[in-house]
Amino acid sequence: MxxxxxxxxxxxxxxxxxxxxxxxxxxxxxxxxxxxxxxxxxxxxxxxxxxxxxxxxxxxxxxxxxxxxxxxxxxxxxxxxxxxxxxxxxxxxxxxxxxxxxxxxxxxxxxxxxxxxxxxxxxxxxxxxxxxxxxxxxxxxxxxxxxxxxxxxxxxxxxxxxxxxxAPDGHRRVWLHHGSSISHGSDAASPTTTWPALAAALGGVELINLGLSGSALLDPFTARALRDTPADLISVKIGINVVNTDLMRLRAFAPAVHGFLDTVREGHPDAPLLVVSPILCPIHEDTPGPSVPDFSALSAGRLRFRAVGDPAERAGGKLTLRVIRDELARVVGERRAGDPNLHYLDGRALYGEADTAELPLPDQLHPDAATHRRIGERFAELALAAGGPLAGPDS
Missing domain, CATH: 2.60.120.260 (Galactose-binding domain-like)
Known part of the structure; x- marks a missing residue:
C-alpha cells in the first residue's frame, strides 16, 4: 500500500x-x-x-x-x-x-x-x-x-x-460549539475553512465542533454530550433545523431551549456560554418549514431548497426564524437574566440583509466558501476578540 x-x-x-x-x-x-x-x-x-x-x-x-x-x-x-x-x-x-x-x-x-x-x-x-x-x-x-x-x-x-x-495540549482555551449544517461546514472549501475552524484560528482557541448537519434539534442527548465535554467556552447555534424540519411548535420551543441550557450548565456552571440565533435565511424568515429539495436543476449539479410551510400557520404556533430569534433573545435576556455568563448573539450580525444581497445562499440554505470566511471572521471579532462574550480573561 x-x-x-x-x-x-x-x-x-x-x-x-x-x-x-x-x-x-x-x-x-x-x-x-x-x-x-x-x-x-x-x-x-x-x-x-x-x-x-x-x-x-x-x-x-x-x-x-x-x-x-x-x-x-x-x-x-x-x-x-x-x-x-x-x-x-x-x-x-x-x-x-x-x-x-x-x-x-x-x-x-x-x-x-x-x-x-x-x-x-x-x-x-x-x-x-x-x-x-x-x-x-x-x-x-x-x-x-x-x-x-x-x-x-x-x-x-x-x-x-x-x-x-x-502534540502537547498547550495553553489554548477549548471552545466547544454546537450548531447545524452551517456549523458542520456544509459547502465550505476544506476542513480548516469551515466558519468555526476559521474563527478558532483567528481567536487562538482549540475547537471541538459539534455542528451536526440537519441535527441541531435541541436533543437532550446532545446537551448531555456538551455537558460532559471539558471546555473553557461554549456556544450553541439554535434555530434553522428546528424550522426546516418543522419539528416543534412555539409552545415546546422555549422550554426545550431552557432544558438544553440547564443541562449544559450542569457540567459548565460558570463557563462563558453564548446562544447564537440563525443567520439570515430569506426562505424561512417568515415562512415556516418544512423545507424540501427542489430537484429541477439536480441533473446540472445544482440543488436548491424551498420552504413549503404556510405563513398563516404562525398564528397556530408554527416557527419561523424571526419568531425563533425573538424567543431566544427573550430566553437569554429576560428569563435567564440571573446567569451573568450567558450571552446572546443575533445571527444576522454574522450574515444579514446586506450580505445576502452580495453573497446569496446558493441553495437557499447553506453559505458558500466565501461566506464561511465572512461568518468566521465576524464570529471571531464579535465573540472571541477582546470585549466579546467568549474573550479570554487577559484579552
Whole structure:
C-alpha cells in the first residue's frame, strides 16, 4: 500500500493523537472518530444524525515530529446522490506549525448512494486508500492533519519517516460549539475553512465542533454530550433545523431551549456560554418549514431548497426564524437574566440583509466558501476578540 522510498515508522492511532472527537470506535479496519458518544447515538435512530456525527468536522490528528514525509491510510465513505453528478472527494488539510502546508484527498472507499426523492440509501463497500504528504520542512514541528469535514473517515494507519509524539495540549482555551449544517461546514472549501475552524484560528482557541448537519434539534442527548465535554467556552447555534424540519411548535420551543441550557450548565456552571440565533435565511424568515429539495436543476449539479410551510400557520404556533430569534433573545435576556455568563448573539450580525444581497445562499440554505470566511471572521471579532462574550480573561 505505501511507498518504499522512506524508512517508515508506523505509529498506533490512539486517542492522544486525535483532537476534536468525543469518542473513537474500534472497527474492523482501524478507528472511526465520532462526535457524539455511544450513549447518545443509542438514543436516536435517525439516519441523518448518524451520518452527520460520524463525519469528522473539526477532527484532526495532532503530533510533534521531525518527519518530512507522512502517509495516512483511511477508509472514507463517499456520498452520491441519485440523478446528480459525482461529488468531489473530501479534502484533507495539512497544517505545519499552524500554517496550511498541503492538501490532498483519498480515492476509493465505501459509497453511499442516496435517493433524496425516495429516501432510500444503498451502500457499496470499497478499498482503503492512502493520503501522502512529502517535502515537509526539516526539524521538529507541530503537524496537524484535518480530516474532511463532510466525509466519514476511518483511520487505518499512520506512517512517518521519523518518530511521532502527541502534540502537547498547550495553553489554548477549548471552545466547544454546537450548531447545524452551517456549523458542520456544509459547502465550505476544506476542513480548516469551515466558519468555526476559521474563527478558532483567528481567536487562538482549540475547537471541538459539534455542528451536526440537519441535527441541531435541541436533543437532550446532545446537551448531555456538551455537558460532559471539558471546555473553557461554549456556544450553541439554535434555530434553522428546528424550522426546516418543522419539528416543534412555539409552545415546546422555549422550554426545550431552557432544558438544553440547564443541562449544559450542569457540567459548565460558570463557563462563558453564548446562544447564537440563525443567520439570515430569506426562505424561512417568515415562512415556516418544512423545507424540501427542489430537484429541477439536480441533473446540472445544482440543488436548491424551498420552504413549503404556510405563513398563516404562525398564528397556530408554527416557527419561523424571526419568531425563533425573538424567543431566544427573550430566553437569554429576560428569563435567564440571573446567569451573568450567558450571552446572546443575533445571527444576522454574522450574515444579514446586506450580505445576502452580495453573497446569496446558493441553495437557499447553506453559505458558500466565501461566506464561511465572512461568518468566521465576524464570529471571531464579535465573540472571541477582546470585549466579546467568549474573550479570554487577559484579552
Amino acid at each position: 505505501h511507498s518504499t522510498e522512506h524508512d517508515w515508522i508506523t505509529t498506533p492511532l490512539t486517542a492522544d493523537l486525535v483532537r476534536g472527537t468525543l469518542e473513537l470506535e474500534h472497527t474492523a479496519h482501524g478507528v472511526l472518530p465520532h462526535r457524539l458518544p455511544a450513549r447518545a447515538r443509542a438514543q436516536c435512530a435517525d439516519g441523518q444524525l448518524a451520518m452527520a456525527e460520524a463525519q469528522p468536522s473539526g477532527v484532526r490528528l495532532a503530533f510533534r515530529t521531525r518527519a518530512t514525509a507522512v502517509e495516512l491510510d483511511t477508509l472514507p465513505t463517499k456520498r452520491e446522490y441519485a440523478g446528480a453528478p459525482p461529488r468531489p472527494d473530501g479534502v484533507y488539510d495539512l497544517l505545519v506549525d499552524g500554517r496550511l502546508a498541503g492538501q490532498g484527498s483519498v480515492v476509493g472507499g465505501n459509497t453511499l448512494t442516496i435517493d433524496m426523492a425516495t429516501g432510500t440509501v444503498e451502500s457499496r463497500p470499497g478499498p482503503v486508500g492512502t493520503l501522502r504528504f512529502t517535502g515537509m520542512t526539516e526539524g521538529t514541528k507541530h503537524v496537524e492533519i484535518w480530516l474532511p469535514h463532510n466525509e466519514t473517515t476511518e483511520l487505518v494507519a499512520l506512517r512517518t519517516d521519523a518518530p511521532v509524539e502527541p
